[in-house]
Amino acid sequence: MSTQLTPILTKFWDHPQSWTMATYEDNGGYRALRSALEMDPVDLVQVTKDSGLRGRGGAGFPTGMKWGFLPPHDGGPRYLVVNADESEPGTCKDIPLMMAAPHFLIEGAIITSFAIGSDTAFIYVRGETAHVYRRLLRAVEEAYAAGYLGKDILGTGYDLDIVVHAGAGAYICGEETALLDSLEGRRGQPRLKPPFPAVAGLYARPTVVNNVESIASVPLIVGKGAEWFSDMGTEKSQGFGIFSLSGHVKHPGQYEAPLGITLRELIEMAGGMRDPNHPLKFWTPGGSSTPIFTDRHLDVPLDFESVAAHGSMLGTRALQIFDDTVSVVRAVTRWNDFYMHESCGKCTPCREGTYWLAQILHRIEEGRGTSQDIDMLVDICDNILGRAFCALGDGATSPITSAVQYFREEFEAGCHTPASELFPPAASTLFANQETVQVTV
Structure with a gap:
């Protein structure tokens, strides 16, 4: 096997108290925040650009570039909104990440907010996932108690509040502008663009909207360096990601690996197909809203460029596996x-x-x-x-x-x-x- 798993965000998911701040700090949590608060925000944006991190929510837009689209400060508020409305059929990476290790997201949100000059961040969670909502509320509470949120964070003079918001439940609110409308209390419907959220987003103010996994990767990039992150993956799709395997494999679940791994390798890691008498028939590379692939695509590298070149999208890396018993x-x-x-x-x-x-x-x-x-x-x-x-x-x-x-x-x-x-x-x-x-x- 040419590619190995890289347990990074998933490193301590099996700890009996993985979601607590104590476990997170025992694994190096919030060290990157201390380093970030000593940096110039412009340098933080540049580090993210240099890492090659691309949005992990589906579109794959460069994260640092999105941050850089914000206009110069005009004295008014600006916001970070984390899209945690995971609802694409077959997608199951953000919810287990927030359940098992929510402090990755909290620390990433603090660093990102500091980098873009925001003093208020929102985490928009799907309303049906009440267990995730409660766990995030507890993680935010822990961060406030430890001095990582609120006024004068770690004595730096930087202030930040994080609001965890439960949506009413609608797939359309995964679209960033529909999410913003819902967050403002209106019916979730997409807005006409331009203007884009970076110019006129939440409450008509400059806003960055990023996926959970994108923000959760930021502390690791700041703590370990842009080169560490960019050394994984492929030339244009750098870093690692959580691949969600479901369906007709022996061991469905989350497999964290560098971008560019193939489905053949992932199925091998998952113990193979559930029944050797029923081979792979078709599969989705990025959830049900992406063009399906067949067994002839087993060796397509799962990165943004290779999947697109074969006529589909990497999307959310929701790999739904169907054998020949399925219509x-x-x-x-x-x-x-x-x-x-x-x-x-x-x-x-x-x-x-x-x-x-x-x-x-x-x-x-x-x-x-x-x-x-x-x-x-x-x-x-x-x-x-x-x-x-x-x-x-x-x-x-x-x-x-x-x-x-x-x-x-x-x-x-x-x-x-x-x-x-x-x-x-x-x-x-x-x-x-x-x-x-x-x-x-």
Whole structure:
């Protein structure tokens, strides 16, 4: 195996009290903060640029460059907003990170806020994850008690407050401007850009919006150096990341490794496919809103450039693994149902397009498709792609068009045979049915 795991953010997740400040400080926590507060904020931004850290929330935009977009200080407030609204189907990295080691995020938020000149930071958490919300509240409380938050942090004269905000629960609030609207108390809907958040974000003030994993990586970069971080990964996709493996592998879970690792290597680390008689059929490199890959893409380096060159997106590194017992038609139908439900309704292509895609996909899944349905699917996708107000519409079309590209014969079979007959759902179930035991008292 050419690539090894790099347990960095996940290093002490197995500690019985991993989420406490004591455990975090025993593992070097908050040392980077002390160093950062002695640096010029301009130098902190430059260190982040030099590290090559790119956004870990999906788009992969250079983090330091985003910080550098803020206009010069005008005497008014500016904000850091951490996007912790993890809701992409298949994505499960930010929530376990905040549960197991929330102080990585807290320390990263303090350093980032100091670098951009913010005295108030917000962590926007998905409202359904009440356990994560409570754990973050406790971590923030610990940081205040230790003097890492509040007035005159560590005697430097720098003041910072962190607000943990629970959203009402909407996939669209993962889009940064919809998140800002929700944070301001309005219905979460994407804003027209420009202006971008760096110029007019939260409360119409300069704002940096970053993903949890991006901010959590900052203390490590400051503490160990930009070169340490950039030495991992590939030339243009530097550093490490948490890869979430789910589905038909023996040991699903979080695998922290340098960018550029391949799925073949990750499946090997995960103990292989769940059943050697059922090989890999298709998989998502970055969650359900990215074009699917097949077994021919096993050796594609999982970095931003290589995945894009093969027609997909690295996204959130949510690797959903499906073997040959799974109907592609059923899978993309379920994903489209999700996007249809979560569409905010602001724009016609997404609101109406996902609805009509659902009608056709369910017909094909039920074996009632027509010869025109497949071409109509692709045509509707083409009319949504690039015309929706935000990326939700584009993301809804990606798995459908790629599924038709690689598995058109399954869609054609939907003109006469239900997917449940071609691929019995029981065969793809991850957990065997448990027999009901009647207990007589």
